[in-house]
Amino acid sequence: MSGAEGTLRVGIVGCGGIARSHARAYAADPRVEIVAVHDVRPEAAQEFAAELGALACDSLAEMAARDVQLVSVCTPPGTHTDTTVALLEQGTSVLLEKPPTVNLADMDRIARAEAGSPGAVFVVFQHRHGSGAKRAHRLLADGSLGVAQVAVCETLWYRPDSYFDPQWRGNWAGEGGGPTLGHGIHQIDLLLHLLGEWTTLEARACRVARPVEFEDVATASVTFAGGAVASITTSLLSPREVSRIRIDTTAGTLEVDHLYGYTDTDWTWFPVPDAGTAAANGTDPGTARAGGAAATDALETPDVWTASAGEDVPSNHAAQIHDLVGDLLAGRPHPTTLASTRPTMELVTALYASALEGRPVARTDLTPDSPFYRSLDGGLPAQRVTDRMSTTS
Template structure:
């Protein structure tokens, strides 16, 4: 397959390496900074362009990665889809539900498709967890915890565009926690309502540097979600307590199989059946039966760009539908939107509330002026 990349900064290298590893041919790249396009093009024998318009006029690539800053994703995706090429959008795919719907409408009008990079759906642990939970093999999810506790020093916000609604679109909820939020929703299914708090404790930003949410899912499961940029020992963690045990992944920027654990629920009835006194420490645990999690292990595929891009190309080659379509990421953008709406307004937000005319449909800051946001977020 022939592929192209728009935006030749940091993360474009992961796209280029992953395409090469999957046997795809990188034929064109573009960046508004010509030296960046030239450097990536030289490494892979691709043609360099100064913007997406020039690239689209020249390329015969079927799939084009967009690895530019988030504010440009929607416009570029619409342009690429209108040119009949499929697009792989870096996270966050867009900055608002309005932008997401604009890209979805361009996709409907095109023969091509839109996909999103959420690589944590694609490591072997995530694939197994989603499959086993969907089939009920690990029990029914009841309680979950989703943590993105990362650290970005004040100097991270030195570039002028960082820390601003216009430049970044939002804080750690949108830019950082969105990875674990997407995986949580991928594992637990549709959410119903959110009550959230977002605060600015330290960093020089227009939005939050920490956010927290209580979430109720359609299934009745409940979760807490925290996103922080103030946490020196970084971790990314999802823990799901089901009727069958506790499933947990604990990593920072990418997991492998070793980062996943499943502790089956102690089974006192089974211990008694087996003639073990369930009151004796260890007997109930010893009688938990087959270890469904360990038994499902296969090849260990870490959750990185290579994992997702390999699966995407395999799916396209086989004519299968790919897991991480634009449409499949709408609940994640709805979640992020509702978190901001709840934090800024101080009221719970239901997923059903997020209709086209909702005040936060067009922007994560809603229709609220900066003074009020400052008053809400500064403690």
């Protein structure tokens, strides 16, 4: 896929906050021409178009008529499906913001439209695209970091009551789901990207403090086909904010600890000390020496994680968009497809199903017959949801 002289002609739909991150990434790439933008608020499109030197279009059809090859969909989650399907029907590829949809039924509707279109759908999960995650993915997949056994996945963020003042926030109709869908999904997606196929889940979703219809804290225990077990916590009540994934393998502990984006320095690897080194240090394998130094720091050769370091690419929109543009122009497959993000949406769906029905959920339970397939509240009466999420009754 390439336009004149090997450039990619792109458009942006939804000219709000995150559209600026897309625009900055495209504008910094000499292989890209930002051709057109569109918003349901014409004044927002005109202002954004003027900033970018692009055309403000009144409709998606007008945008498609400009031979746009890739469109970033940066609209609110509940509008993603109609917008993406319309673009696919015009033959345009889409870079769709997270969460890709607000339920699995919508996701499958997009997948059907994609199957009948020359266009393809890619999803923004920028934390798959920093150099740390790429190394971790490669080294876990080829066994260099051992076999994953235990994992912790935390999105501990803080949003005061006033965050929910906008009319569309804090309710199922406006957001489609709570912070598990809107915030924790970044870490959940990265966890699944690193650990592979998940199989079962048991969860609690609780409303502790915020004026919302859904959870402000959720916890889940998840099993993986490879035998690992992970705990997932998502909170909007955590003043010292952190986004963290920790994976304990047969060979060591891999950890990334950041907030809204990591660099290589946010990743650490703590290898299991070999028996000889541990004995020399007077410790058991896997323990630290007095003073906090790892028992392995006597090793002379760099461990496999340290040895794999290359260019430090932060996890942000620029990283993913750089990868996507390169792949599209070269005719290579780009890995962060719609299909690759379905397990993430399945896990989010299972978390609500488990929490609201009070039972473990298997991934195989999430068929179109499940009430949670069409909406994350399972279509349950509001009072039933309130009761299930209460921590005091």
